[in-house]
Amino acid sequence: MLEYSEIRERKIIIYEDEPCEVMENHVARTQQRKPQNQVKLKSLLSGRTWNTVFHASDKADEAEISKKEVKFLYESKGEYWFSNPTDPKDRFKIDEKIVGDTAKFLKANENATAMVWDNDGVDQIIKVSLPIKMEFTIKDCPPSIKGSTASGGGKLATLENGVKLQVPFFIEMGDKVIVNTETGDYVERVQK
Numbered sequence: 009m010l011e012y013s014e015i016r017e018r019k020i021i022i023y024e025d026e027p028c029e030v031m032e033n034h035v036a037r038t039q040q041r042k043p044q045n046q047v048k049l050k051s052l053l054s055g056r057t058w059n060t061v062f063h064a065s066d067k068a069d070e071a072e073i074s075k076k077e078v079k080f081l082y083e084s085k086g087e088y089w090f091s092n093p094t095d096p097k098d099r100f101k102i103d104e105k106i107v108g109d110t111a112k113f114l115k116a117n118e119n120a121t122a123m124v125w126d127n128d129g130v131d132q133i134i135k136v137s138l139p140i141k142m143e144f145t146i147k148d149c150p151p152s153i154k155g156s157t158a159s160g161g162g163k164l165a166t167l168e169n170g171v172k173l174q175v176p177f178f179i180e181m182g183d184k185v186i187v188n189t190e191t192g193d194y195v196e197r198v199q200k
Contacts, residue, residue, distance in 0.1 A: 010070050012045045012062040020052070020123075020134075022069040023060070027052045027125050027134050052125070052134035055105040072126045078136070080114045088136075093119055102133055110136050112171050113189045118142075138189045143198060144168055146183045149175065162194075 012035075015021060019030045028049040037043040045062040062068065078090040081099065088107045092098035102122070104111070114120065123135040149165035162174040167187070175194045179185065184198035 009067045012064055012066045012068075013043070015045055015047055015062055015068055020071040020073055021049075022071050023049055026054070027071040027073075029135070031057065052106070052123075055108065073134075074124045074126070075121050076124055077119050078122045079119050080116060082116060083111070083114070088114070090120075090122070090136075102136060106134060107136050110138055110189070112169065112192075113138055113142060113187070115142070115144075115169065140188060140190055141186050141195060142189055143184055144171075144187055146175070146179060146181055146185060149179060149181055152177050152180060 010019070010021065015030055016033055017030050020027055021030065022028070028051050030047055031050050032048040034046045035043060036046060042064045044064070046059065047062060048057060048059050050057045077093050079093045079096075081089045081091055083089070086104045087101045088104065088111065089099060089101050091100070107114070110120070118138075121137045122133045123137070124131050125134045144167040147166050147168050147170075150163050162176050163179075164172055165175045165179060166172050167185075171192070173187065173192060173194055175185065179194075179197060186195040186198060187193070188195050
């Protein structure tokens with residue numbers, strides 16, 4: 009059980025009988041009222057988000073979550089297929105709404121971490137997360153113009169998986185770059 013003030017960002021709690029990730033929280037203490045924790049929750053089953061308030065007397069159950077490594081195989085018609093990294097025959101699909109925004113950075117035959125919720129003895133995958141930094145190849149970007157790098161700024165490039173992002177002017181087609189999978193931002197160029 010978590011006290012109202014322990015309900016913080018990235019915690020996973022059970023709210024209305026489903027696991028929810030705390031996206032934002034703010035403990036407000038006003039002079040005349042008792043403190044309260046204003047929370048934005050995201051359901052890990054349906055994907056919907058909503059705001060709620062926990063008062064000083066409220067408690068919340070922390071979800072029993074375990075993590076396991078999974079290997080992404082392919083995507084077909086909104087179905088994301090994964091396998092057990094140690095046993096390629098053990099294949100399963102994860103619904104598109106559970107994969108969520110992570111989908112745009114999934115790479116075939118790359119490992120990811122699946123969060124598994126113990127729902128009364130039945131294991132249910134509720135979230136897929138990737139390493140924070142991943143390496144991608146630049147598939148397409150405008151050519152560099154001599155002298156344009158002095159002003160700073162950047163240009164729009166397309167990664168091997170079709171995602172577009174801002175990169176510095178010195179990046180060229182075929183370069184390998186590190187991308188932050190949480191924010192979708194360019195981090196650095198991989199040295200050749």
